[in-house]
Amino acid sequence: MRADQLSTQQYREGIISGSTVILGRAITLIESQLDSDRAQAEELLESLLPLTGKSVRIAVSGVPGVGKSTFIESFGKYLTSQNHKVAVLAVDPTSMKSRGSILGDKTRMEDLSKDPNAFVRPTATGGHLGGVAHKTRETILLCEAAGYDVIIIETVGVGQSEISVRSMVDFVLLLMLAGAGDELQGIKKGIIEIADGIAINKADGDNIANAKRAQAELSHALHLLSSEAPKVITCSGVTKTGLDEIWKMIAAFKDQREKDGRWLDTRNEQLKQWTAESVNNIMEQQLKEYLRTRASSVNEYPPAAAKRLWQNFLSQLK
Numbered sequence: 001m002r003a004d005q006l007s008t009q010q011y012r013e014g015i016i017s018g019s020t021v022i023l024g025r026a027i028t029l030i031e032s033q034l035d036s037d038r039a040q041a042e043e044l045l046e047s048l049l050p051l052t053g054k055s056v057r058i059a060v061s062g063v064p065g066v067g068k069s070t071f072i073e074s075f076g077k078y079l080t081s082q083n084h085k086v087a088v089l090a091v092d093p094t095s096m097k098s099r100g101s102i103l104g105d106k107t108r109m110e111d112l113s114k115d116p117n118a119f120v121r122p123t124a125t126g127g128h129l130g131g132v133a134h135k136t137r138e139t140i141l142l143c144e145a146a147g148y149d150v151i152i153i154e155t156v157g158v159g160q161s162e163i164s165v166r167s168m169v170d171f172v173l174l175l176m177l178a179g180a181g182d183e184l185q186g187i188k189k190g191i192i193e194i195a196d197g198i199a200i201n202k203a204d205g206d207n208i209a210n211a212k213r214a215q216a217e218l219s220h221a222l223h224l225l226s227s228e229a230p231k232v233i234t235c236s237g238v239t240k241t242g243l244d245e246i247w248k249m250i251a252a253f254k255d256q257r258e259k260d261g262r263w264l265d266t267r268n269e270q271l272k273q274w275t276a277e278s279v280n281n282i283m284e285q286q287l288k289e290y291l292r293t294r295a296s297s298v299n300e301y302p303p304a305a306a307k308r309l310w311q312n313f314l315s316q317l318k
Helices: 008-016 020-031 035-051 068-081 110-114 136-145 159-167 205-225 243-260 262-292 302-317
Strands: 056-061 086-092 118-124 150-154 171-177 197-201 231-234
Touching: 008 020, 008 035, 008 136, 020 035, 020 118, 020 136, 035 136, 056 068, 056 159, 056 243, 068 086, 068 110, 068 118, 068 150, 068 243, 086 136, 110 118, 118 136, 136 150, 159 262, 171 243, 197 205, 197 243, 205 231, 231 243, 243 262, 262 302
Parallel strands: 056 150, 056 171, 086 118, 086 150, 171 197, 197 231
Antiparallel strands: none
């Protein structure tokens, strides 16, 4: 253990006591690639697991420029004013060239970051697909153990590749803009199909009429496609209008899902998917290590070589 490293018990006690400093350090621990840190992170998460699962997990998605950060800050402040503890996991894209990330969401959410009942954590995707970071699920558990009852994930806003966020949250809120060509363009296979609610953002000033018109058109089009179409409302992160209606929509969704049993069923399916993905990751890591020293011949047909190497790899696992 490094000199500045906390023990698992110190991490656990700090998180439960509500220390945002230790919570931040714990998130850094679970994001670490060091084998020793990974082992401690697993031990910590297992010890905290009984304290998790009691929050409402919300993903906020939408194209860049739709106003996600401004909306989330206003929505977060609204929720803390209603005596909720809010954790925001703001995911920033990682450059494929430099592997760096801007991580500017905490700066853009300055007021919310200062709120004693809020925790804002910007995290780089690290090249992970799906609009989320590699350890988003683990970070959710840490925040829940720290007592945050609303977890908001701001996805990177990369369109249809954000589908995997569905397997991590209870409610997907899609932000859209009026007059940007995406009211009807958005009705495609992809993010629109996993949205549980849609908000036409920036419904303020001269844009209110456009937003109301977009709301009506989108609601009508969605109901033609499905009997369980998501509700469409208007809001503004700048003027803070529509925030109470959005929270009521989410609360009503939760109540209905709990009554018909789908809330718990969804959580269970998400755990199964996480387990399956974890198995795949372990297999992939082991296979890569196995292949690292076993290059195929330049004259060998790649699919045939892959099949041979796979069979050899499986035989070693027996």
